[in-house]
Amino acid sequence: MNSSTIETVRTSNPVLPLEREVSEREARKVAEAAREKEWKLPSFVRELFLGRLRMDLINPLPEPKQDDGERGEDFLRRLEDYLRTVDGDELDRVPGMPAEVHDALSELGAFGMKIPQEFGGLGFSQRTYTRALALCGTHSSTISVTLSAHQSIGVPQPLVLFGTDEQKEKYLPRLAKGAISGFALTETDVGSDPARMQCEAVLSDDGCTYVLNGSKLWCTNAPLAELLVVMARVPGEEGGPGGITAFIVDMATEGVEVTNRCSFMGLPGIENGVVQFKNVSIPVENRLLEEGRGLKLALVTLNTGRLGIPVSCAATGKWCLQVVREWASVRAQWGAPIGKHEAVAHMVATIASETFAMEAVADLGVALADSGKFDIRLEAAMGKLLNSETGWRVVDRTMQVRGGRGYETAESLEARGEAPIPVEQVMRSMRINRIFEGSSEIMRLFIAREAVDPHLRKAGSVADPDSRLDAKVKDAFGLGFHMANWVGRNLVGWSRKPSYRHFGELAGHVAFVDRSARRLARSTALAMAWYGPKLERHQAVLFRLVDIAAELYAMSASCIQAKGKLDIAPEDETPVQLADLFCSQSRQRVDSLFRGLFDATDADAYRLAQGVLDGDYRWLEQGILEPTAPNGINR
Ligand SMILES: Cc1cc2nc3c(=O)[nH]c(=O)nc-3n(C[C@H](O)[C@H](O)[C@H](O)COP(=O)(O)OP(=O)(O)OC[C@H]3O[C@@H](n4cnc5c(N)ncnc54)[C@H](O)[C@@H]3O)c2cc1C
The missing domain is CATH 1.20.140.10 (Butyryl-CoA Dehydrogenase, subunit A, domain 3)
Structure with missing residues (x-):
């Protein structure tokens, strides 16, 4: 939305250097730029706001493009059988996922539920995937949150939606086998307002790598993860358009460190942490979409996530x-x-x-x-x-x-x-x-x-x-x-x-x-x-x-x-x-x-x-x- 007034939001937060203090108008501009403006397909709720009840769009419920049939039912049965052997309460009391639980879930293919079969995943529909999450969630929130942070918002989802063929071939089989991933958007000063993002990725002079500096807060799975999708600001004047950009970051890269493990009121079993990036070198091939399209990627990922x-x-x-x-x-x-x-x-x-x-x-x-x-x-x-x-x-x-x-x-x-x-x-x-x-x-x-x-x-x-x-x-x-x-x-x-x-x-x-x-x-x-x-x-x-x-x-x-x-x-x-x-x-x-x-x-x-x-x-x-x-x- 445009604003007729400008109100500069000045905080007393010492973490935020003056040059990154943002006006309300700038915050809106960033959000607006990431917004999908076109409606190419119908939407029941959009029609409601236009005063039209389009029951014909949703009644009967639309047919799925793909039916997982017996393959999906068989997976859900095996998952349920396995969950019955796990002490869910015990799992939810102690942070972290024990290696044997991780291995058993990998064996079942649970880390690749949404990854296409051609890349070693199970390629399930949203329906089978969410039914699996529901089964896990009522038994152990640790399992469901770990799987969901990995697949609903972690690396597989944006990679499937926006990755190049090379990126998919390089990472999807690894992720399907059980390499855990996460999604890193939030920072100390970036909760609901990405305009304040401070994590910065600067393109090297030879144009081959970005150098990432900054820190991300509350990243679910980070302490367990092998890969993260990280949002960082690329300065515009370095030869590219700049703006918030998404990168696949390998946690084994020099300069990446989980500096704190966070614990919360609930979800006691999940692994969540602060991730610090100090001069982390990211190959340009690991950029997802073009510079400046990271926020759009995050929003589209979250739509299905x-x-x-x-x-x-x-x-x-x-x-x-x-x-x-x-x-x-x-x-x-x-x-x-x-x-x-x-x-x-x-x-x-x-x-x-x-x-x-x-x-x-x-x-x-x-x-x-x-x-x-x-x-x-x-x-x-x-x-x-x-x-x-x-x-x-x-x-x-x-x-x-x-x-x-x-x-x-x-x-x-x-x-x-x-x-x-x-x-x-x-x-x-x-x-x-x-x-x-x-x-x-x-x-x-x-x-x-x-x-x-x-x-x-x-x-x-x-x-x-x-x-x-x-x-x-x-x-x-x-x-x-x-x-x-x-x-x-x-x-x-x-x-x-x-x-x-x-x-x-x-x-x-x-x-x-x-x-x-x-x-x-x-x-x-x-x-x-x-x-x-x-x-x-x-x-x-x-x-x-x-x-x-x-x-x-x-x-x-x-x-x-x-x-x-x-x-x-x-x-x-x-x-x-x-x-x-x-x-x-x-x-x-x-x-x-x-x-x-x-x-x-x-x-x-x-x-x-x-x-x-x-x-x-x-x-x-x-x-x-x-x-x-x-x-x-x-x-
Ligand atoms: C357990 C846990 C797991 C998480 N996992 C991840 C993760 O994996 N990756 C990741 O990137 N982040 C993660 N987060 C961060 C989470 O997404 C943020 O907490 C959330 O986006 C809100 O940000 P904030 O807490 O900074 O609240 P703030 O943005 O500071 O908001 C504080 C309050 O103000 C309200 N508010 C803010 N702006 C407006 C506005 N314009 N108008 C009206 N109300 C407003 C908010 O709704 C909220 O009630 C996690 C957080 C937790 C606690």
Whole structure:
């Protein structure tokens, strides 16, 4: 999005030299340059934002380009058999993957699930791959995160998508055999904002190598990895276009060192570290794509890479459902099993219906990706946002149903002679899904950027802070006409009265999605007309619009999932019951989001937050021991 104001963000961080301090406009420019601007293939979510419910795109679920058939099922069976022989809890308690587990997984081919068969991998579809991750994830998060960091975002994925034939031949067979890899984008000052990147790769005078310096933070698998895909800034003046560029870096190269191992609230078994690069020589042949295209590569990699998280969250939901089903029926308090008390019963019902919806969302994303006929960037982001948020709520409810036993560790439960059900550990590990691979806020910004794109395109110079006043005036007329036309078009849509009777009992919910999609398109245009290009600063409004679209997407996915199951087994109405409850609760959330779209408290909340940051409310912090280190947070 363009910005009409420039606000230089100056931090007190001593790590960032002055020349790399970046203005907000520069940060946006970098993000905008990496954005895919064209839509060559259809997208269900993009259509939703345009006010069009295109059920025909997703119902029935699109066919996969490739069916792994018995080969895939056989692999999943062997993987499951192997997992049953491994003590998952033990594996998740101690950092690192034992050599025998690594060797057994290599033997199975698990490190090459997504690598084409011609390069020694198994060449599975996204569906088989994510089913494998789900199996691993509910048994040992160490195994699933190691495999996922290696294949969803590590070297194989960008190599398959963007590597040259020589690069593929050199590295893919090695990776398929079990050479672990990772993805290194984050730095101390680069979390969600790559414009601040400091890792630098300078082309040598003879043009044969890049010399890499800098450091990467929180790189999953780094302490185990043989190869990393590393993003670094190439200076423009060295004869090339420069910009953020992706490289394959062999961890055995002189000057590469893992200087710290990081540990976290959850995922105790994963290997994650800080990687330091000191004058590391990288052959030019190891550059992926051209200079300056690294961020685009990272974003495209993450588009499919992100499909793993919705599947893992849905799998965790199933685990939770099993836990609460068993516990709420045997645990008796106040003269009845706790599941008979309405408050607990409602939690159980919501866990079931939200798990159903999470699976529907995950399956839809995977089906769209496997068909190869859709642009899935919005659906992948929606799936990541929806399932990481919903999954967190599901785990929280599960802990509530388990009561004190939910909060107690599995070891402690076992020592007292009770079933070692590790709800607290699952909760700790689940939390990161709302942060990594694009935080929920960044997912909402990413989706919102696409939602307002049709209007921004019409806005032309009105949204460009650098354009001349006469051009702005001229384009403002065009924009006004576009807005009026848009709102009108999305008002009259009600007269179409499409029939959704084939959805049976769920038809009313699908009709609601249809009406709400048009209301969403009108509201988006209204917000754009009201705030103009400054809408980008009103994240509360934008995020509500995105959350409405996310609910509509989840409802659509749930209705299709239920209909698909009903078509196969008409006598079983349970999928319809689950979808019905999810949709009814989702409709309440949508109504409330529309009602509060332009919430009157937004400005007050923002003002108050600035007061907090300025220290106006420090009196409220008195009476406790300070949580920060003596030198403050920004040591
Ligand atoms: C266990 C773990 C594993 C990881 N693995 C990897 C890995 O393998 N490779 C890798 O490169 N990175 C990895 N990361 C890093 C991870 O991707 C980042 O933590 C994530 O991108 C967020 O960056 P940050 O933590 O610096 O948060 P920040 O970017 O500092 O954000 C802090 C908060 O501000 C919000 N925020 C930031 N910008 C905006 C904005 N413009 N508008 C609204 N809200 C905003 C964020 O959503 C967040 O809530 C890992 C992190 C962890 C904890």
